[in-house]
Amino acid sequence: MKKTKRNAVLVIIAFLLILGVAIYTAIFGVADRGKVEYIKLGLDLKGGLSVTYEIQEDDYSDKDLEDTKYKIEQRVEAYTNEYSVYEDGDKKITAEIPGVTNADEILNALNIEGKLEFLDPDNYTKWSQGQEYEAALTGDDIKNATAGIDSDNGNDNVVQLAFTDEGAQKFADVTAANVGNIVYIIYDNKVVSAPTVQSAITGGSAEINKIGSYEEAEQLATTIRIGALPLTLKQVRSNIVGATLGSDAISTSLKAGAIGIALVFLIMIIVFRIPGLVASFALAFYTILDLLVLNLFNVTLTLPGIAGVILSVGMAVDANVIIFTRIKEELADGKSVKQAVKGGFHNALSAIIDGNVTTLIAALVLGIFGTGTIKGFAITLAIGVVLSVFTALAVSQSLLTALVNLGVTDAKYFGVAREPKKTNFVKAGKFCMLGSLIVIIACFCMMPVNNKSKGSPLNFSVEFAGGTSLTVGFDKEYSLSEAEKDIVPVIAEAAGIGEAGISVQTVSGTNEIVFKMPELSDDGTDDSQMSKVRSALTDKLGADVKEANVISGSVSSEMSKNAIFSVILAAILMLIYIAIRFHDVKFGASAVIALLHDVAMVFCLYIILRLTVGNTCIACLLTIVGYSINATIIIFDRVRENIGVMKPKKATYKDIVNLSINQTFSRTIYTSLTTFVTIFVLYIMGVASIKEFALTLMAGVVIGAYSSVCITGPLWYYMKTKLGKTEKDA
Numbered sequence: 021m022k023k024t025k026r027n028a029v030l031v032i033i034a035f036l037l038i039l040g041v042a043i044y045t046a047i048f049g050v051a052d053r054g055k056v057e058y059i060k061l062g063l064d065l066k067g068g069l070s071v072t073y074e075i076q077e078d079d080y081s082d083k084d085l086e087d088t089k090y091k092i093e094q095r096v097e098a099y100t101n102e103y104s105v106y107e108d109g110d111k112k113i114t115a116e117i118p119g120v121t122n123a124d125e126i127l128n129a130l131n132i133e134g135k136l137e138f139l140d141p142d143n144y145t146k147w148s149q150g151q152e153y154e155a156a157l158t159g160d161d162i163k164n165a166t167a168g169i170d171s172d173n174g175n176d177n178v179v180q181l182a183f184t185d186e187g188a189q190k191f192a193d194v195t196a197a198n199v200g201n202i203v204y205i206i207y208d209n210k211v212v213s214a215p216t217v218q219s220a221i222t223g224g225s226a227e228i229n230k231i232g233s234y235e236e237a238e239q240l241a242t243t244i245r246i247g248a249l250p251l252t253l254k255q256v257r258s259n260i261v262g263a264t265l266g267s268d269a270i271s272t273s274l275k276a277g278a279i280g281i282a283l284v285f286l287i288m289i290i291v292f293r294i295p296g297l298v299a300s301f302a303l304a305f306y307t308i309l310d311l312l313v314l315n316l317f318n319v320t321l322t323l324p325g326i327a328g329v330i331l332s333v334g335m336a337v338d339a340n341v342i343i344f345t346r347i348k349e350e351l352a353d354g355k356s357v358k359q360a361v362k363g364g365f366h367n368a369l370s371a372i373i374d375g376n377v378t379t380l381i382a383a384l385v386l387g388i389f390g391t392g393t394i395k396g397f398a399i400t401l402a403i404g405v406v407l408s409v410f411t412a413l414a415v416s417q418s419l420l421t422a423l424v425n426l427g428v429t430d431a432k433y434f435g436v437a438r439e440p441k442k443t444n445f446v447k448a449g450k451f452c453m454l455g456s457l458i459v460i461i462a463c464f465c466m467m468p469v470n471n472k473s474k475g476s477p478l479n480f481s482v483e484f485a486g487g488t489s490l491t492v493g494f495d496k497e498y499s500l501s502e503a504e505k506d507i508v509p510v511i512a513e514a515a516g517i518g519e520a521g522i523s524v525q526t527v528s529g530t531n532e533i534v535f536k537m538p539e540l541s542d543d544g545t546d547d548s549q550m551s552k553v554r555s556a557l558t559d560k561l562g563a564d565v566k567e568a569n570v571i572s573g574s575v576s577s578e579m580s581k582n583a584i585f586s587v588i589l590a591a592i593l594m595l596i597y598i599a600i601r602f603h604d605v606k607f608g609a610s611a612v613i614a615l616l617h618d619v620a621m622v623f624c625l626y627i628i629l630r631l632t633v634g635n636t637c638i639a640c641l642l643t644i645v646g647y648s649i650n651a652t653i654i655i656f657d658r659v660r661e662n663i664g665v666m667k668p669k670k671a672t673y674k675d676i677v678n679l680s681i682n683q684t685f686s687r688t689i690y691t692s693l694t695t696f697v698t699i700f701v702l703y704i705m706g707v708a709s710i711k712e713f714a715l716t717l718m719a720g721v722v723i724g725a726y727s728s729v730c731i732t733g734p735l736w737y738y739m740k741t742k743l744g745k746t747e748k749d750a
Contacts, residue, residue: 024425025425025426025427027422027425028421028422028423028425028426029422029426031418031419031421031422032419032422032423035301035305035415035418035419038305039301039304039305039308042305042308042309042312043308045312046308046311046312054312054315054316055315056311056315058315059311059314059315059319059321060100060118060318060319060320060321061118061263061320061321061322062100062102062118062320062321062322062323062325062396063102063103063104063116063117063118063261063263063322064263064322064323064635065263065321065322065323066118066263067118067260067261067262067263067525067526067528068116068117068118068260068261069116069117069118069258069259069260069261070114070115070116070117070258070259070260070261070525070534071114071115071116071117071255071257071258071259072108072112072113072114072115072255072256072257072258073112073113073114073115073253073254073255073256074111074112074253074254074255074256075088075111075112075113075251075252075253076251076252076253076254077251077252080250080251084250084251085107085113085251087250088113088250088251088253089105089106089107089113089572091250092105092113092115093105096115096117097395100117100118100320102118102320102322102325102396103115103116103117103118104116104483106486106571106572106573107486107571107572108489108569108571108572109489109567109569109570109571110569112256112569113253114571116261118320118322136158136159136162136205136206136207136244137155137156137157137158137159137205137206137207138155138156138157138158138161138191138194138203138204138205138206139153139155139156139203139204139206140156140194140197140198140201140203140204141198141201141202141204143155143156144202144204147206155206156190156191156193156194156203157183157187157190157191157194159244159250160184160187160250161183161184161186161187161190161191162181162182162183162184162187162244163182163183163184163187164181164182165179165180165181165182165240165241165242165244166179166180166241167179167180167234167237167238167240167241168180168237169234170227170229173229176229176230176231177229177230177231177232177233177234177236177237178227178228178229178231178237179213179227179228179231179237179240179241179244180225180226180227180241181225181226181227181228181244182224182225183224183225183226185224188222188223188224188225191221191226192220192221192222195217195219195220195221195226196220196222198217199217199218199219199220200216200217200218201216201217202214202215202216202217203215203217205228205244207244212240212244213228213240215228215229228240259527259528259530260527260528260529261525261526261527261528261534262500262524262525262526262527262528263500263525272705272706272710273326273702273706273710275705276701276702276704276705276706277698277701277702279701279705280697280698280699280700280701280702281303281304281307281333281698283697283698283701284300284303284333284337284694284697284698285300285303285304287690287693287694287697288300288303288337288340288694291435291690292340292341292344292434292435293432293433293434293435294420294423294428294433294434295340295343295344295347295416295420295434296344298416298419298420298423299337299340299344299416301419302336302340302411302412302415302416302419303333303336303337303340303411305411305415306333306336306407306408306411306415307333309407309411310329310332310333310403310404310407313403313407314329314400314403317399317403319396319399319400319403320396321396321400322396323635323636323639323710323713325396325397325399325400326400329400329404330643330695330698330699330702330717332400332401332403332404332405332407332408333404333408333695333698334647334691334694334695334698335375335376335379335404335405335408335646335647335650336404336407336408336411336412337691337694337695338375338650338654338687338691338695339368339372339375339376339408339409339411339412339413339416340412340416341687341690341691341694342368342371342372342654342687343364343365343368343372343412343416343417344364344434345368345437345684345686345687345690346363346364346365346367346368347360347361347363347364347434348360348364348434348435348436348437349364349437349683350363350364350367351431351434351435351436351437352436352437352438352439356429357424357428357429357430357431357434358424358429360431360434361420361421361424362421365413365417369413370657371653371654371657371658372409372412372413373409374598374601374653374657375649375650375653375654375657376405376408376409376650377597378594378597378598378649378650378653379401379405379646379647379649379650380402380405380406381590381593381594381597382398382401382590382594382645382646382649383398383399383401383402383405383646384398384402385398385586385589385590385593386398386401386586386587386590386642387399387402388586389582389585389586389589390582390583390586394582394583394586394638394642397638397639397642397643398642401646440679440682440683440685441682441685442678442682443678443681443682443685444678445677445678445681445682445729445730445733445734446674446677446678446733446734446737448730448734449730449731449733449734449735449737449738450734450738452726452730452731452734453731453734453735456617456621456727456731459621459624460617460620460621460624463623463624463627463628464620464624464627466627466628467627470627470630474630477627478626478627478630478633479521479626479630479631479632479633480573480632480633480634481521481632481633481634481635481637482521482523482536482537482538482571482573482634483573483634483635484573484633484634485538485539485573486539486570486571486572486573487536487537487538487539487540487570487571488536488537488538488539488540488550488568488569488570488571489534489535489536489567489568489569489570489571490511490534490535490536490537490553490565490567490568491527491532491533491534491565491566491567491568492507492532492533492534492535492557492563492564492565492566493530493531493532493563493564493566494531494532494533494561494562494563494564495531495562495563496531497530497531498526498531498533499526500524500526503524503526503533504524506561507524507533507535507557507561507563508522508524508535510556510557510560510561511535511537511553511556511557513556514549514552514553514555514556514557515537515540515549515552515553516549517537517538520632520712521537521538521632522535522536522537523535523536523537532566536571539570540553542568550568553565583638587642587645590645591612591615591616591645594608594611594612594615594649595608595609595611595612596608598611598653598656602656602660604740606736606739606740606743607656607660607736609739610652610732610735610736610739611649611652611653611656611732613735614648614652614727614728614731614732614735615644615645615648615649615652617727617731618644618648618720618723618724618727619641619644619645621719621723621727622640622641622644622716622719622720622723623641625715625716625719626716631712631715631716632712636712636713636716637716639713640713640716640717640720643717643720644720644723644724647695647720647721647724648720648723648724648727648728651688651691651692651724651725651728652727652728652732654684654687654688654728655680655681655684655688655728655729655732655733656732656733656736658680658683658684659676659677659680659733659736661680662676662679662680663676666679673737673740673741674737674741677733677734677736677737678733680733681729681733685729688725688728688729689725692721692722692724692725695721696718696721696722699714699717699718699721700714700718702714703715703718
């Protein structure tokens with residue numbers, strides 16, 4: 021007994037020491053690492069580098085332009101997952117990259133003038149002598165190039181090439197005709213590599229080997245990727261720009277987050293008593309650990325990234341709620357506290373694992389196939405999911421077990437579950453499903469009405485629809501908050517548009533500010549929106565509009581396709597996983613249908629309220645994809661458990677579903693409440709640009725709780741008893 025208590029004391033002391041070290045590292049850092057302030061922030065939170073290129077060709081297609089933008093995005097991804105690339109006026113493309121500490125390095129690496137060509141020996145001779153020549157391949161034929169190490173050949177540094185379908189055939193032809201000869205790779209009129217062909221290469225990929233160092237291999241791969249741009253670009257301008265969400269966005273979000281987490285701790289302690297106190301320490305450790313890992317992996321944090329962090333905090337709370345609810349049930353069955361704690365963690369394990377694995381599947385798919393904002397969200401979510409499982413199953417369990425071993429064994433400190441209510445959710449479910457269907461259909465029918473009356477079915481942001489960019493010079497330097505307060509209202513009133521649709525970026529070292537907004541009419545008359553804005557800025561503020569451009573959306577068609585593909589693939593994989601784990605495809609089908617319901621219901625808000633459909637919308641919908649499925653899994657886990665216990669006793673599926681939902685109802689409420697509270701505080705305290713995001717997230721939490729209780733279980737019941745050859749309920 022003495023040894024058990026001694027070990028328990030050591031566990032608590034070790035945890036407090038580790039927590040203290042983590043907090044110290046987060047505040048002060050260790051060897052210039054670890055400090056929270058070192059976390060990279062995106063364009064929306066901190067600003068970064070804006071570089072503009074001019075297209076050198078006079079004749080090019082829309083496809084050439086889109087392909088060029090997409091490949092610039094791929095190049096920028098070498099530095100960050102968060103970026104913005106868009107068409108900026110006539111024959112110009114602008115790339116915005118967060119972080120300014122390595123601006124010169126990035127500018128040098130993005131120096132994308134010139135073209136890439138592969139030449140056989142005969143054409144190389146012509147090229148070197150200034151004669152007419154014909155390239156075997158050009159940059160258009162290259163799909164990708166990556167540096168690597170060939171461990172099978174003495175850790176040789178290599179560059180692996182992937183060709184387009186047409187490029188693969190061209191490369192097969194030139195290598196077959198030049199075995200033993202050199203094929204020269206020319207970039208910007210310089211030989212960057214001269215590999216000897218060892219055999220005909222027909223598989224659509226190739227490898228350049230025997231490169232001096234890995235850094236040289238990486239540089240060559242970068243050069244080849246850059247040279248794959250369909251259009252030739254020349255840099256014409258670069259600026260350091262400010263954040264787009266406002267100067268107060270970070271400080272207010274941090275304060276709101278701290279208050280929200282404190283309220284979560286309070287709720288957990290009130291509801292779960294001693295276990296709630298333990299969870300508070302574990303969640304504090306989780307929060308610090310999450311920030312340290314984000315720092316360690318150099319993750320760029322943006323508003324969607326914050327959504328991923330909020331979601332993962334909610335899931336960390338959820339895991340503890342599941343465990344502690346189970347402990348209460350064990351105590352209600354007459355178990356001792358020690359037995360209840362052990363049984364609670366054991367019985368909650370499958371629900372926690374299944375819920376987090378489904379979310380992790382979504383995060384991994386989005387991380388692999390998504391780009392930009394989507395990938396940033398996926399990374400923060402994946403990190404959070406892994407850490408939340410660890411803190412719930414390792415930290416919370418170790419601390420709670422230690423307290424029990426020290427003599428905290430009075431059931432009043434843990435609470436005892438009450439007898440679950442007997443609400444007939446299955447009966448109510450069909451009315452809820454019908455009601456939701458009517459709402460969704462009605463909302464989507466509003467889209468053509470909006471298109472006719474307001475000019476567009478949705479209120480697309482500049483990121484999606486493009487718009488007008490104004491570079492304005494002032495007689496003094498404005499801070500971002502001053503610009504939002506004093507200048508944005510002037511532009512909004514003159515143009516007749518909402519202030520929420522105008523983003524602001526200061527230009528470092530100048531008195532210039534860049535304003536982006538929906539496209540302004542400009543027919544040359546005094547009544548055009550552009551003329552009114554110019555006049556208002558000049559007359560009221562003495563400003564000078566230095567440049568006005570029509571800009572494209574920064575969300576490219578390829579990025580949109582990748583997003584849609586990622587979500588569909590994630591849904592399919594989650595369905596398969598749930599079907600396998602629960603031995604019934606109807607579980608997976610009903611879970612995915614409910615998930616689509618949640619996304620559609622939140623999207624209805626964007627239709628009805630004309631909320632801005634942009635990157636914040638993407639972040640919100642992805643958050644719901646990750647969050648809602650978890651609540652469904654908890655109920656299905658209890659249904660699966662109750663089937664094994666109740667079916668042998670001739671219970672009906674209706675009784676099993678109703679009991680399962682009633683048993684997990686408190687868990688749904690507590691988890692939704694704690695997550696809602698953190699977002700609600702962000703909504704109350706956040707800056708205007710954050711409020712719309714927080715509003716839709718709050719709606720998503722409420723809708724997710726509603727669907728998990730009122731739709732998923734009843735939907736599975738009707739699929740189980742009404743579809744196919746299956747056992748019918750009495």
